[in-house]
Amino acid sequence: MNKKERLVAAIEHGTVIDHIPAAKTYQVASLLGLFDLKTPVTIGINYPSQKVGNKGIIKVSDKFFTDDEISRLSVVAPNVILSIIRDYEVVEKKAVETPSEIHGIVKCNNPKCITNNEPMATHFHVENNILTCHYCEREQDISHVELV
């Protein structure tokens, strides 16, 4: 057992979310709805990482995410890797893929957009990391988005 694994307790079944930029860790937890789960969740931040500087790690017991849930992470943490754990073994690794459509999650940065003036979900078309609002057509860069 190497040192890193001892920093955060291993899980028997579940998902390990790694390579989260440290500052985004709570956003990732929130986007995945982890604060509403009943199963054990371990959230760690400020681990040294070569990929993203300081990183966060989240371990979630007995929870496996759908591709749809995972794709939501693309707007805050595109480099995240999810490891699927069964019987303490990594059985699959998943990278985050940016979806071509994003519903909800992101706020339109145009204050005069209908989505900021009506109780409704936002909707964006995504191309080359540019989000275009389905309603007002204002564009924003995926790395500068504000979450709903």
Add this chain to the structure above:
Amino acid sequence: MNFVTIANLTREKILYMIEMASEFERHPNRELLKGKVVATLFFEPSTRTRLSFETAANRLGARVIGFADPKVTSGTKGETLKDTILMVANYADVIVMRHFIEGAAVYASEISPVPIVNAGDGAHQHPSQCMLDLYSIYKTQGTLENLNIYLVGDLKYGRTVHSLIMAMRHFNPTFHFVAPKELAMPKEYKLYCDEHGIKYQEHTAFNEKVIQDADIVYMTRVQKERFSDLMEYERVKNVYILNNDMLRLCKPNMKILHPLPRVNEIAQDVDDNPHAYYIQQAANGLFAREAIFADVLGITLEQVKADTTIIS
């Protein structure tokens, strides 16, 4: 069917709508929409656009309900747009809406059980204006193909000029953008031109030489409130004014368009020049809007041609 944006209309659809508008120009008074109720919901006042839509509905025999001023609606009591639209959809066969919020018409079209016609949503879209511009260009030039179109004035905020670029992309135009630096055509629309193979040139000077090759000169208003630097406004405010002397070299077929209202950007002495077309252009709005009503209510060009309800 809805009419909320010009950007996704095909070449065929644009030409189809123009042909339909010309049918309505031949016989504008009919009872094609007899028994129908048209609602005009103006969350932002726009007398000119509302009168044009309401006249179009009346001349086709429909009855009109609605409001001209948002102060009288329950929106001011905090009602959502969704509730207003669903309520009015109980009464009307088609809803024409003008709103100050961008994207309002697209949203309304997603929730409404009856067709939505966008009569302008903030700085976003004003597709019926674009339709009448296209019809005016077609009528005066006999074609939409291969034209030299000069867009003059406020090209930064002028949504009509942006819509015109998108709609004309099917017809191999050459655009000339004539504007002060502060109101120049935004980069995104120049990129749009590049992506769609639309030729364009930019000018800051505006004189008889610049426009001598024009088929269409499309004037817009340079508004003081658009300038962050008032010195710059003072410097350019009289540069983008078209007067009669500037029309000496222009081509015989050239027509001057303007979405109106005009303030001083076209001198009064141009009005009697045969190149002036902006008042007739507004009249074309009636026929374009009759065509829009027919189209969203599922009435085809064939049916319009075979119409037996013509009054005159």
